[in-house]
Amino acid sequence: MASAAEVAQLVVNGAMAGTILAVPAIGLTAIYAVLRFPNFAIASHATIGAFAGYVANVSLHWPILPSLLAAFAVAGVVGVASDEFVLRRFRPAGYITTAIASIALTIALENIVRFGFGNDLRGYDLPIARDLRLGSIRVGPQQLQNLAVAGIAMAALFGFLAFTRMGKAMRAVADNPMLASVKGINAEVIGRLVNFVGMGLAGLGGMLIGLDTTIDPLTGFRTILSIFAAAVVGGLGSIPGAVVGALTVGIGEELCLLFLSPDYRSAVGFVAILLVLTLRPRGILGQAAI
Amino acid sequence: MNAGVGPSRRRFVQASSALALSAFAPAVLRAQGAPLQLGVLTPLTGAGGFDGPRMAKAMQAVIDEVNGAGGLLGRKVVLVIEDDQTNPEAAVRAARKLIDVTKVPAIMGTWASAVTTAVAPLCWESKTFLTTVSGADSITKLPHQGYLIRTQPNNHLQAGKHAEFIASLGVKRCFMMSIQAPFAQPTQDRATEVLKQHGSQMVGTLIYDKDKTTYRSEVDQALRTNPDLVYLNGYAPDVTVLLRDLFRANYTGMRFAQSYAVTTKVLESLPQEVTEGVITVQPSADVTSPAYELTKKRLGVAEPDSYETQATDWASLVALSIAKAKAASGTAIHDSVRSICQGAGTKVYSASEGLKLLAQGKDINYEGASGPCDFTEIGDIVDCKFRYNKATGGKFVLLKVA
Numbered sequence: 024m025a026s027a028a029e030v031a032q033l034v035v036n037g038a039m040a041g042t043i044l045a046v047p048a049i050g051l052t053a054i055y056a057v058l059r060f061p062n063f064a065i066a067s068h069a070t071i072g073a074f075a076g077y078v079a080n081v082s083l084h085w086p087i088l089p090s091l092l093a094a095f096a097v098a099g100v101v102g103v104a105s106d107e108f109v110l111r112r113f114r115p116a117g118y119i120t121t122a123i124a125s126i127a128l129t130i131a132l133e134n135i136v137r138f139g140f141g142n143d144l145r146g147y148d149l150p151i152a153r154d155l156r157l158g159s160i161r162v163g164p165q166q167l168q169n170l171a172v173a174g175i176a177m178a179a180l181f182g183f184l185a186f187t188r189m190g191k192a193m194r195a196v197a198d199n200p201m202l203a204s205v206k207g208i209n210a211e212v213i214g215r216l217v218n219f220v221g222m223g224l225a226g227l228g229g230m231l232i233g234l235d236t237t238i239d240p241l242t243g244f245r246t247i248l249s250i251f252a253a254a255v256v257g258g259l260g261s262i263p264g265a266v267v268g269a270l271t272v273g274i275g276e277e278l279c280l281l282f283l284s285p286d287y288r289s290a291v292g293f294v295a296i297l298l299v300l301t302l303r304p305r306g307i308l309g310q311a312a313i
Numbered sequence: 314m315n316a317g318v319g320p321s322r323r324r325f326v327q328a329s330s331a332l333a334l335s336a337f338a339p340a341v342l343r344a345q346g347a348p349l350q351l352g353v354l355t356p357l358t359g360a361g362g363f364d365g366p367r368m369a370k371a372m373q374a375v376i377d378e379v380n381g382a383g384g385l386l387g388r389k390v391v392l393v394i395e396d397d398q399t400n401p402e403a404a405v406r407a408a409r410k411l412i413d414v415t416k417v418p419a420i421m422g423t424w425a426s427a428v429t430t431a432v433a434p435l436c437w438e439s440k441t442f443l444t445t446v447s448g449a450d451s452i453t454k455l456p457h458q459g460y461l462i463r464t465q466p467n468n469h470l471q472a473g474k475h476a477e478f479i480a481s482l483g484v485k486r487c488f489m490m491s492i493q494a495p496f497a498q499p500t501q502d503r504a505t506e507v508l509k510q511h512g513s514q515m516v517g518t519l520i521y522d523k524d525k526t527t528y529r530s531e532v533d534q535a536l537r538t539n540p541d542l543v544y545l546n547g548y549a550p551d552v553t554v555l556l557r558d559l560f561r562a563n564y565t566g567m568r569f570a571q572s573y574a575v576t577t578k579v580l581e582s583l584p585q586e587v588t589e590g591v592i593t594v595q596p597s598a599d600v601t602s603p604a605y606e607l608t609k610k611r612l613g614v615a616e617p618d619s620y621e622t623q624a625t626d627w628a629s630l631v632a633l634s635i636a637k638a639k640a641a642s643g644t645a646i647h648d649s650v651r652s653i654c655q656g657a658g659t660k661v662y663s664a665s666e667g668l669k670l671l672a673q674g675k676d677i678n679y680e681g682a683s684g685p686c687d688f689t690e691i692g693d694i695v696d697c698k699f700r701y702n703k704a705t706g707g708k709f710v711l712l713k714v715a
Binding site for chain 2: 029032033036039040043044143144145146149150151152153154161163232235236237239241245246277280284285286287288289
C-alpha cells in the first residue's frame with residue numbers, strides 16, 4: 024500500500040504537470056468559446072512558441088522571462104495570420120470542416136518549423152537544478168518557476184476578461200454573438216484578438232513544456248491530446264474549466280500509477296473524457312462560457 | 314513501295330535464318346561474357362537514406378575486388394542496385410523487378426524491418442536469397458526456409474550482451490525503464506535472466522508511456538528500489554526527459570542507454586551535468602578483426618561503421634557461397650552459405666582470399682568485418698561486438714568494444 028507521502032508526491036507532480044497543461048488548454052478553450060470550433064493548430068503554435076523562445080534565449084541570449092514573452096508574442100502573431108489567411112475561409116463551411124482544416128494547418132506549420140530548424144532535439148540555455156525537499160515532498164525549482172509563470176499568465180487573462188472593455192466584449196461574443204453584434208461589437212476584431220491571446224498562450228505553454236524537457240518540431244503535437252482532454256473534461260468553452268480539466272487530467276494521470284503500470288498513463292486522460300462526457304456532457308464547468 | 318511477294322519472302326527467309334544463326338552461333342561466347350547479376354535493394358532515399366548508399370558502396374567495393382580476382386564461375390559480377398525508398402510498397406515493386414526481370418539469385422541490403430518483412434515472402438517463394446540489417450526479432454521467425462540471413466543482432470542477443478556488460482561493471486542492482494514498444498518486454502525479460510546468471514539482479518522494471526512531458530513519478534518508482542544502474546531503454550525525446558528527471562531527483566548512480574537514444578545531439582541539448590557519465594551502447598563492427606582492416610583499405614574510410622561492414626560481409630558471403638556451390642542460384646547460396654562461414658575450414662577475411670582457397674578445393678570459414686558471421690538455423694548471428702561509449706565533458710569517449 025502506498026504511503027501518504029507517496030500519494031502527496033503524486034498529487035504534487037500531477038498538479039505541476041496540470042498547471043503547465045492548463046496554459047495551452049485555456050488557449051484552445053478560449054478560441055472555441057468565441058469562434059466555435061476546436062482549433063487543433065494549437066499544437067503547431069505551441070511548437071512555434073517553443074522555437075521562438077529558443078531563438079530569443081539561445082541565439083539572442085535573452086533571459087528566460089523575456090524569451091517567454093517572445094514565445095507568447097510570436098505564436099500569437101502567427102495565430103492571427105494563420106486564422107486570417109487560412110482558417111477564416113473555412114468557417115462558413117461549418118465547424119467540422121474548420122477543425123479538419125486546423126489539423127492540416129498544424130501539420131503544415133510543424134513542417135515549416137522542421138524545414139527551418141531540422142528534426143534535432145534542442146534545449147534552452149538554462150542551468151538545471153536539483154530538486155528541493157520540502158519534508159518528504161520533492162519539487163523542482165524550475166517547475167516552481169514554471170508554475171508561477173503559468174499562474175501569472177492565467178491571472179492576467181482573468182483580469183483582462185473581467186476588467187477591460189475588450190475582455191468584456193470577448194465574453195459577450197462568446198456568450199451570444201448575435202446580441203453582441205447588435206450592441207455594435209465587431210466580431211472580426213474580437214476573433215483576431217482571441218486568436219492572438221489563445222495562440223499566444225499555446226506558444227507560452229509550448230515553451231514552458233520545453234523548459235522542462237527539450238524541444239523539437241513535434242513538441243506541440245505530442246501534447247495536443249492531453250491539452251484537448253483537459254479542455255473537454257473542464258468543459259469546452261469555459262476558461263476556469265480548462266484549468267480544472269488540466270488539473271484533473273494531470274493529477275489523475277499521476278494517481279493512476281498507484282494502481283496501474285505507467286504505460287497506461289495516457290489512457291487515464293481519455294477515460295476521464297469518457298466519464299465526464301457520459302455523466303456530465305458539458306464538462307465539469309461547461310456552460311458558463313467565459 | 315513496290316516490293317513484290319517473291320523478294321519479300323526471300324528476304325524474310327534470309328533474315329530469319331540469320332537471326333536463328335546469330336542466336337546459336339555466338340551462344341557460347343555469350344555465356345562466357347554475360348555478367349552474373351546480383352541484386353541490391355537498399356534505401357537510397359527515405360529514413361534509411363544515410364546508410365543505404367554507404368552499404369551499396371561497400372558491396373560494390375567487394376564485388377570490384379572479386380572481379381579483379383577473375384569474377385565468379387568465370388563470369389564478371391555486376392550489382393543491380395534498386396532503391397527501396399525505405400518504403401515497403403516501393404520495395405516490393407523493386408524486388409519484383411529484381412526477381413522476375415533481372416532474375417537475380419540474391420537480394421542484399423534491406424534496412425527497415427517493415428521493408429524486409431514485405432520483401433522476404435517474395436524472396437523465399439522465388440528461392441531468392443535475402444540478406445538484411447533489419448533488427449526486429451520477428452524477421453528471422455518468418456517462414457523463410459533458410460532463404461534469409463541477417464547480420465544485425467536481434468533484441469535477444471542485444472539484451473543478453475548488455476546485461477553481461479552491466480554485470481561486468483560490478484552492478485548489483487539494475488532497474489530498467491522501457492518505452493512502450495514491441496521490444497520492451499522481451500528485452501526486460503532477457504536482461505533479467507542474464508543479469509541473474511552473472512550474479513547481478515534486476516531489482517525492478519517498468520514500461521512507460523511515450524510523449525510525456527515529465528516522468529517524475531516513474532523516476533520515483535525506479536529510485537525506490539535503490540538501483541546502482543538505471544537502464545533507459547527508450548528513444549531520444551523521452552530519454553532526455555528521463556535523464557533530466559533522474560538528475561533532479563538527485564540520482565547519482567550509473568545510467569545506460571542505446572546510442573540512438575543518447576546521441577551527440579542529445580548531449581548538446583542537455584546541460585553537461587545531466588549527461589555526465591551516461592554509458593551508451595551500439596552494435597559495433599569487429600574493429601579488431603583483420604577483415605575490418607581490409608574493409609578500411611577497400612573503402613578508404615578511417616572507421617567503417619556497423620552498416621558498411623555488414624554490407625561488406627553480405628557481398629563476400631554471397632560470392633563465396635556461389636563459388637563453393639559452383640552455381641549462381643538462390644538455392645545454391647541457401648545450401649552452401651553455412652559451409653563457407655562456419656565450421657573447421659581455414660579462416661579467411663575477404664572474398665578474394667576465400668575464392669583462392671575454394672579454387673584449390675580447400676574448406677574455408679569466412680570471418681567478417683561486422684563479426685564472426687556464424688548463423689543460427691533461422692538466420693540470426695550467434696555473436697557480435699558492441700561498442701560502449703561514455704559521455705564525458707559533453708562528448709562521447711570510447712570505453713571499449715567487446
